[in-house]
Amino acid sequence: MPGTSDSASNATHAVTPARRVFVDPQGPVLVEGPVEIVLDDGTVVRSDRFMAAVCTCRRSRTYPWCDTSHRRRESTVSPSEDRKPR
Secondary structure, X not given: OOOOOOHHHHHHHHHOOXXXXXXXXXXXXXEEOOEEEEOOOOOEXXXXXXXXXXXXXXXXXXXXXXXXXXXXXXXXXXXXXXOOOO
């Protein structure tokens, strides 16, 4: 638990460095790798990359890894504006 002062917990932290996790509100959770993820069915998947993108929207075809399926492909110009002569 964060902020505990258990001496055994402190000894573990001295030996094992903490993993850094980056949360992107518009996308995946980025975890410094290597990383292993245990899925709902007990299957363990592993990434040996230096940074793993973990899908949080479940739209990814490569779940639990993010393949950027969460991004919307919206045009900034409407079709009617695109056809106007310049």
